[in-house]
Structures are given as structure tokens and as C-alpha cells.
Amino acid sequence: MNKVAKLTMTYREAIREAIRDAMQKDERVFLMGEDVGRYGGCFNVSEGMLEEFGEERIIDTPLSESGFTGCGIGAALGGMRPIVEIMTVNFSLLAADQIINTAAILLYMSGGQFNVPVVIRMATGGGKQLAAQHSRSLEGWYAHIPGLKILTPATIEDARSMLWHALEDPDPVLIFENSTLYNYKGTLPENGAAFDIRTAKVRREGRDVSILTYGIGLHKSLEASEKLAEEGIEAEVVDLRVLRPLDNETIFSSVVKTGRAVIVDEGWKSGGISAEISTRVTEELFYELDCPVERICGEEVPAPYAKHLEQASLPNAQSIVKTVKKMGGIYG
Amino acid sequence: MNKVAKLTMTYREAIREAIRDAMQKDERVFLMGEDVGRYGGCFNVSEGMLEEFGEERIIDTPLSESGFTGCGIGAALGGMRPIVEIMTVNFSLLAADQIINTAAILLYMSGGQFNVPVVIRMATGGGKQLAAQHSRSLEGWYAHIPGLKILTPATIEDARSMLWHALEDPDPVLIFENSTLYNYKGTLPENGAAFDIRTAKVRREGRDVSILTYGIGLHKSLEASEKLAEEGIEAEVVDLRVLRPLDNETIFSSVVKTGRAVIVDEGWKSGGISAEISTRVTEELFYELDCPVERICGEEVPAPYAKHLEQASLPNAQSIVKTVKKMGGIYG
Amino acid sequence: MTTKKKTTTPVKNTTSVDKQKKLYLLHQMMRIRQMEEEAYELYTQEKIRGFLHLYDGEEAVAVGVIENLKEEDSIIATYREHGHALVRGVSMKSIMAEMYGKAEGCSGGRGGSMHLYDKKTNFLGGSAIVANGLPMAVGVAFAYKRLKEEKVACCFFGEGAVDEGEFHESLNLASLWELPVLFVCENNLYSMGMPFQLAEAETDLVEKADGYKIEGTTVDGMDVMAVLEAAGNAVNYIREQKKPYFLECQTYRYRAHSMFDPERYRSKQEVEEWKKRDPIKTFADKLKQEELLTEEEFKKLSENVAEEVEASVQFAEEGTKEPVENLTRYVYSDQ
Amino acid sequence: MTTKKKTTTPVKNTTSVDKQKKLYLLHQMMRIRQMEEEAYELYTQEKIRGFLHLYDGEEAVAVGVIENLKEEDSIIATYREHGHALVRGVSMKSIMAEMYGKAEGCSGGRGGSMHLYDKKTNFLGGSAIVANGLPMAVGVAFAYKRLKEEKVACCFFGEGAVDEGEFHESLNLASLWELPVLFVCENNLYSMGMPFQLAEAETDLVEKADGYKIEGTTVDGMDVMAVLEAAGNAVNYIREQKKPYFLECQTYRYRAHSMFDPERYRSKQEVEEWKKRDPIKTFADKLKQEELLTEEEFKKLSENVAEEVEASVQFAEEGTKEPVENLTRYVYSDQ
Ligand SMILES: Cc1ncc(C[n+]2csc(CCOP(=O)(O)OP(=O)(O)O)c2C)c(N)n1
Ligand SMILES: Cc1ncc(C[n+]2csc(CCOP(=O)(O)OP(=O)(O)O)c2C)c(N)n1
Ligand SMILES: [Mg+2]
């Protein structure tokens, strides 16, 4: 492929490239999960990889989430660098024991002797009429667990660059890919691969309000900020990128500048990551805030199948615009 | 047993009485879980029940958390009123699929046709040097899930009365019993059994600060409030009792009165229920608050075994007092 | 272990099953097939969205098994359950309306194709988490036993579910507690793109069930009469012995796993080979040979079904949308 | 299935195993026993807290199995793992210090009795979630195979773990992928208060393993020589056949499950019956008969162990506390 072609790609291709790249760079890396091989991945992410890397490194597993996730953890302890793919976060509930009772705490329980360098990728999110068992956004929920690192790539460059950083990390890293982004197209900056997995990034500068978001929320927020700009409201859009540990510094410095904060999260509101961000901002900047921090989240319902119901349950540019415009002194 | 004896009992005895009472009242009720029969329950809660009710209603299960929790769900659909006991919340991770992918959403997915009247009890909490795999407080984490109701009895009357209300509830109810409370002794008010499972309760009146807490936190907060009183600070202690749905009304009216709020939760801080409560209070009462809402939570570490380390990771009366005394204008 | 158990149940002389019954079975299979062919079209027209898992080729399983159940028995199925719901007696109209996401659907539009539910017919759906329905089936059967009700909980699942821990826990509980569960494994040789023999160390599923001391049989899932008899024996065993039973139906899925599936994992000709054993075509031919059915009658039957399908589509088209104000309704019973 | 597999491996003429080896095995069992007797005392004195799961009666299993492993092999155990850690080569001092919660403990005081870990000896602990270690063992073996290392992952678990879904998924994966895992089931007849036969529909565990096409044997876990030989055969099979193996060791736990346990689920005399088969006493008597050991030497051996135990207690007593400032250390590697 020529350079130009390489620079413009879909989110899916970016992740595929990231996996291929890692497999080429490090012999210890392998991809394991349900249908990652013959099928090409349930979201077609690993298409062609079985042919390229063979059955030794692209491993189709039986339907055994706990078994193969634990196998990935063990393989990491044995010296490999596994990429475990769990089709969607909803099925990860069947592997919760291995992720939370083992991966997240082994280093601590062993007094620092056994770190677990496993990377677990899974699709997340709703919006595709897949109903209650296939549409959850639980990345923020996993962010409650000490010992885990939670990544939520929302851009082409992050889809392309985060995996390698995750593989280099000595501890378990969960990467959440919003399934509605797989077909999203974008261009990779020359320096794309340089991003870290510690910091949040300002994706749009603005003076009036800070929209704190991640994943699919970033795109809805950017869309909303264009609409807001037409009305003279300049929103700063912060892509959190990493939900655990959160990058307080970037979040706070944006809110200090704007004096207002809105959190956009497709996950459920109560007890979601949105509450944590709102609380941290308020604890730190109570006296600097012009108005209370707002949350725009998914309705607290199991995802309904009917399109009009599901759409009504998710944040969108309109609801973001509406909320921002109602914020105290925003026109002041 | 004579009346007086009945009125003073341990938390363990109160729960045992509640189960016995329910079993006597309703033939459809049964208790199912690991070691609830021959062993008498891992915390000795069901001692003597196998003899009293027999193997048909006190059911020892194999080690199959997902299997017997799902069995309880199915039995509820089949017309029974199961009380499923999962020894501790840490093992419930093995049943997360049944709790979240079935119990919490079946009513919604089926368009209101199939409600799941199952009650799932589990022990929660740390402080007993049981280390990282046996000491979590995940009740607030489960409170993120729509479709579930989350109860956290902290008093003798709640231990005694909540179960029956939970069994009468048409939907899945999770009851979290803090294991450090089993030996706690108290007296049952004559009207004890009257409590609902919707509201929070003010356990101590005060004008200066609202301490919002639940479970073991209630006892530490009451202890702290006595110390604070000696220094002229009157804390109001609100026992949340129910973590989902939260009783905003009781919470807000207390904070409106005091102008200050502190949340005490042994669970981990980031993304915990403490963040949700802090956010709700701030969203609703931003302009009434004299100072930012404070959170006193468990340190974000897998529980260490060593006593001095574990104790340092948990809130206590001292840390509550210290935090409250630092709050803005508390002496004003 | 007896090897007998493992061999396909020989189809006995079936004159016992009268003509009407046979035509009924054919009709039921045709209803599933034609309803799903229409659903496929409607999906390409984007009238139906989300996932859509079709049952083409597997119809004999649902028809043959469910024919043996009584009204009061219950059924627990998967996301590939349109056929099961239909032959159980859920109206084609309410199934079609559900796929449309209409309020008139059997799940009020909240479930969609993967989550069909119907209380009237004890159809417990409709779970899209592999193996997730097995513990529920065990529990339903548990309640039947405790309540002294002579009912059976019939649980359908694919062979992929056999690899999940919930399969293991469920079979052990059902056997240990002697519960009336009929475990019906629809072995269509693939779980999405994963070939059965690459997923299971022990591919003899009756041996597997024996590992839990559960009786079992393997039957040709492309032959509705064979399934009818094997399932009949299974249900009788459960009702008489008061124990669970494991029935493996060897069948095949003609279409993609769901709607998007490049099918890199199998060859066109493998699919063609299986189509030669099509449960509807072979059974219709058999009935013609037995002179129980004429080409005329077959056409007529197909036309009647086509009318039913058409009517169900119209019903779905004319269905109403659940008001958005009701979005949070049914999260809890009191809402 | 061959019934041969199921019968206890007959102990061949063992003169091949020389005197030193036998005395070594006896010594190891005594080290476990006496260390734990001391731990029990220390628990009543509240020097040790949390849960404490003792191994009294089961010593022959850990000693007989681990003696067959090479240094580079790894061990994955449960919360009842003091003996396994000790015979693996983790110093008694660091084990005792860990139970005390001291910084000098093998897990730095963070793990305690249930979570002993030691990287030097490839001792992967120490999981207190039943069956949770099996997938890990499969993964470690997976890495060995991929990295072309001729190592074995040895996984110990109780019979209660057999009921968990993770057991099912792990055995299937290990067999399917032909991984070098030695599954050692310590069948002590109870999981807490649950009798084995009330928890398992299939109580013949070798049959169960056969359901995953995994070879297996049942051995008398009270006879260290029998375990030594059976485990030796198992390890050879794994190294030669490059496949997993299942070893059931029938044994018994003398004491409470943990420290608080009214033991309502079994009779005192059942316990006494088993004590007659005590692995240490019977083996010591045997060695005396074989004139490989005198009463004198036995006493001496016991005294040496007592000294080691005493020294380990002193070490633990003198150990230091991890500074509270280090509370959050090791949550992540970079902290
Ligand atoms: C626990 C879980 N893991 C993965 C999936 C994704 N998935 C949906 S269907 C399917 C294949 C199931 O195959 P099988 O059980 O044989 O049923 P079939 O589709 O062949 O009828 C998979 C992997 C899921 N829904 N649930
Ligand atoms: C998943 C899980 N469920 C329950 C428990 C509580 N528990 C600890 S040990 C134990 C019994 C295990 O018995 P077994 O596997 O036979 O091992 P043994 O204690 O007999 O050595 C139980 C139920 C646990 N630790 N993990
Ligand atoms: Mg299949």
C-alpha cells in the first residue's frame, strides 16, 4: 500500500493495521477470540489475518469467554503478549471473574511479583437496534476497578496507535471500540502513532463551555459544537481517551478556562463515569464554576429494539446543543 | 421465644428470622445457595433451617454461581419466590451474566410479559483481612444497572424487614449484607417490620452537615457524629438504605437543611455510588451548597491482607470527623 | 455408555401418524420457511433491522420437537427462534410486527427478532447470549417439580453453547436434581464461523451428556418424522422417569449466521450438499410417494402460507409505534 | 473408556526409589504438617488472621505430585496452598511471614494465607476463587507450547471446582489445543460442607475428564508413594504425548474447612476413620518396617522440622510492616 492510502482509512482498518503492526513487531503477540480467524472477526476487523499470520497466532476459540480470557491472562504470565478479543462488552460479563478476580489484582496480591501484560479488546455501544443484550456501554463501569486501565479510542489515530502502547504496558489494558465507529473514515496524521495512553486531548478549542466526552460521544459533541458555533457559543471538546486513570489535569485546565462543563456519555447516567467526572470537576473547581456541571447520558433503560425508542434513549447533537444553551450565563 | 428475646438480636439473627418468617408465610419461598443447608450458611445465617424446613426448601447447591442463580431466576418465572444466596459479592462476578443479561432486563425485553421476582442475597465488604478476592464492596457498582433494585440493610430492623418487602417486589432485588455487621446487636422497634424499600431514613438529626451513607458506613458515621457533637457540630446522618433507585427527596431535603454534604462509602471512590450521590446533590442544590460535597471512600486498591494496610484503606470515624471539620464555614 | 444411544433413531413404520398429522407438520415447516424468506426480503428493504438469524434448513427440528409438547410446557430458545415461536402458536402477525419494532409485536417492539416472547403460549424467548437460557430452563423445571406440576421445560440451543460454562453447570444441576428439562441441541455444525470439531474436544455430544449421567440420543434433524419420534421418546422418558434428557439434532443452516457474513468458513458446495436433504422438500416428496399429497395440494398449501405471510406483513406495516413517552416503561413493573 | 484407568494405580516394587528419596518425602510431609500445626496455634493467638485453610491429611498429594516437577515447570494452586508452596521451595520463613502480614512475606504481606506467590520457584499462587486458577493454568501451558518450552503447568484444585463452568471451559481448551497441563483434583470429599456425591451427577471424575477426551487416573491420595508414581506417569505422559492429563487424588481434610466451621456436615468418626490412614504415620511405619527408618531417626527428623518451624515463627515475629505510604504500591506496575 502506498503512503497516502495508508493515511486515510476506516476505524476498522486502523485497528486492523494496529494489530498487524504489533504482530509483525513482536513475535510474542497473538490474537485470540471467537471468530477472529475463519470468520474474519464479528466486525470484520481481523479479515485476512488468519491467512497472513496462520493458526498459531490468530486463534479461533470455542464459546468460552471465561476460559479464553483466563487463557490470555495465563499466556501473558507465560511470556506472551496476548490480544484477547471479546466480541462485545455484553459477553465480557461471562469473563468478569477472570478480568476482575485475576487480571486486575494479581500484581497486588503477589506483592508486585506477577504483572499481567494482557490486552483485552471488545466492542461496545448501542445505536444499531441490537436490543438489550447487545447494546450496552459498560466501559465506564469497568473504570471503577483498580488495577485495570481503560482505553476508549474515538479517532483514527487512537484506533491506530493505542494498541501498541497497550501491549507495551505491563498491566492489563481493556480497549473499548464503539461498534458504530468501525466504518468511520478519517486521516492519520504523520505523527499519529505518537499518542500516549495517559492523557486526554482537546479536539476542539473553545472559551464558553467544556464538553467532556469519549468514544462515539466525541463525534456527537463535535457535531454539536459546530451548531453551537453558529450561535456564537464556542465549545471546547475534550476527548477523555482514557477512562482509568482519568487525566484530571487536562479536564480541569479546560474547565478552568471555560467555567462550564458538560459530560456526554452514552452509558447509563446513574453511577456512570459521567458522575465521577462531574464530581471531580466540582470537587476541584466548585468556586470557579459558573453553573453546575451537566450530564448528557443514555436513558436508563435496557436498549429497546425499535429504532425510534433506541434513538430516543441516546444522546445526540441536538440534545447537547439544547443542554449547553440552557447553561447559566452561557450568552453572558 | 418470648417477645423481649425476639426484640433484641444480632443482625445475623434478624436476617435468619426474616428468612424463617418468609418461609412460613409463603410456601413458594425457598433458600438456595452454597452451603446454606448442612453447613448452616458460610456466615451461619441459615443455621438450623435445613432441620426446620427440609431439603426441599433449603437447597445446598454445587459450586455453580451462574447455574444456581439462573436456576433461581427460572424458578421465579415458574411461580416460586426464590431467595438465592451468593456467599459474597466477589463470587457474584461468576453469575454476572444471569443477573445482568437476564434478571435485570427480561421484563423489558419481553415488553412487560415476564417479570422476575427473585431475591439475591450476598455478603459484601472488607475489614476482616480476607484480602483482594474476598473483600470488595460492589453494591454501588451493581446500582448502575437498570432493572435491578439494590438494598443495603444497615440496622437490625432493616435486616429483619427488608427481605419480605423484597420478596413481595415483582422485580429482581439484590440485598447486600455487610459481613462485619453479622454480629452487630440491636433492638427491634415494635413497628420494625413496617419499613419500606423505597426511602432513605434520617438516623440522626443535625443542622450542620448531612452525612449520606449506608451499610457499615452508617455505623462509622454515627460514631463520628457523636465525636463531632462534642465539638458542637451537629451532623445529620442519612441512611440511604436503597442504592437503586436512590431516594433523592430525603437526600435533598437533608442537604437543603444543612447546606453541606459528606458521603461515606467503603466502596472504591472512582465511579462509585458516592460519585452519583455527590453529582445529584450538586446538580440539584448547587446554589444552596455552602461548600463542595465531600467523599470519604475506600482507597482504590485491591484489599491487602495486612491489617494495618487494610485498615488504612477504609474510612473510619476519625477520617469522617477530620473531613467534616475542614468543611467550609462548618464553625461559622 | 451404550453405543445404541448414539446411533440415529431408526424411523419406525409411521402409518400410526395419520395423514392430517403429516400434512400439518409439512405446513408448519413451510410456514417457518416462507415467513423467514419474507423476513429476509424485508431486511434487505430495511424494514427489519438489527440482527436477523434465519432458520432455513433447520425447520424440522422446531416442528418435530414442539409437536410433542403440551400447552402447559414451556420453551426457552435462542436468538434463532422465529420458527420455534411460530410453531408454538405465537401468531405470525405478532412475530412480524415484532421484527418491525411495532407496539403490536409479541414483545411490544422492545425485543426484535432475537427476543420474541409470549406468555400465553409459555414461550420464554428469545435469549441472545449463548447458553444463557440453560440455567433458566433448569430453574423453570425446578419450579415445576416443586409445585408438583407435570410439565416439561424445553430448552433449545446451538452446539456452540456446549462449550460455555453455563452448559456444564446447567446439565449437572438438572441431572443431580432430576429435573424435567429437555435439552435440545441444534447442531448445525457451525457457531458463526467456528466449525464444531474445532471447538469441541469431545464431538460425540451424547457421550458429553453421559458425562452428567443424562440420557441422550442423536437424531437426523433434517427428517421431521425422525425428530418427531425421537423427541416423543425423549418427552415420554422425562415424564415417566422424571429426569432430564439430551437430544442432539444434526442439522444445517443454509444462510449466513446473521445478515452480514462473508461465509469464508465453508464452501458453497457443502451448503448445496445439505440442501439436497432439505427437510421440506424431502418430506413433501415422501408424502407424494405415499400418495398423501398431490403437487396440486402442495401448491395450494404454499399459497395459503403465502397469504398468511402477506397478511402478517400488512399487519406489521399497519402496526403502530410505541409512544416515546413509554421508553422507560417495563424497566420495572411499577413503571 | 477403560476401567483400568479408573482403578487406583498399583504401587510397583519401589526399591527403585532409594532410601534418601523416601526419607525426603517423609520429611516434606512432616514440614507441611508441623508448619500448619503451628499456624493453627498462631491463629488462635490471633497472630494470623483472615481465613486459614489447612492441609492436614492431604500432605501426600502436594509432596507426591510436586516431586515430579522440574524447576522450570509452574504451579497454580488454591487458597489451601501452604503445603504446595513449601514443598515447591518457597521458604517456610517467607510463608510464615506472609501469614503474619509482614513485608518479608512471599507476597509482601498483601496476600496472606490464601495468596502465596513466589516468582523464583514459578509458584503462581494462591487463588481463592474456586476454579479461577484453571483458565490461568491453560494459558501458562499455552505460552509454553507456543514458545516451544518443554514445561508443564501443574494446576491443583478441589473436587468442588469440578462443578464450576471454568472447569468445563478449561478442560475443553486444554484438550482441544493439546496443552501441557497437569490437572490435579484434590478430592477430599467435601467442598466446605457439601458432600461430593450431592454436588456431582457424575462422581467418577476420570469419566468426567474422559468427556473432554483427557486421559486420567484416580490414585490413593493418602499414600505418598502411590501419588509419586501416578503423578510421575502423568507428567511423563504430558511430556511425551504433549497432551493434558487429569489426576484425581482421593484424600481427606482432617480439620475445619477454614477456622470457623461447626462441621455439622460430617461425623467425628468419619474423620477418625480417615486419620487411621494418615499419610505421614502410615508412611513412617512403612519405612520402619522396611528398616529404612528408626524411631530415633523419626524423632530427630521431627525435631529438625520443629526447629525450622520455630525459626520461621521467629522470622515472622521479627518481620517488619509494609509502610502505610506503600498502600497503593503494586496496584499498577508504575506505582
Ligand atoms: C456468550 C456469547 N458469546 C458470543 C456471542 C456471539 N454469538 C452470537 S451467536 C454465536 C454463535 C452461536 O452458535 P451456536 O450456539 O452453534 O448457535 P447457531 O447460531 O449455530 O444456531 C455467537 C458466537 C453471544 N451472543 N453470546
Ligand atoms: C467461586 C467461588 N465460590 C465460592 C467460594 C467459597 N468457597 C471457598 S472454598 C469453598 C469450597 C471449595 O471446595 P473444594 O473445591 O473441594 O476445595 P477444598 O476446600 O475442599 O480443598 C467454597 C465454596 C469461593 N471461594 N469461590
Ligand atoms: Mg451452531
Ligand SMILES: [Mg+2]
Ligand atoms: Mg474438597
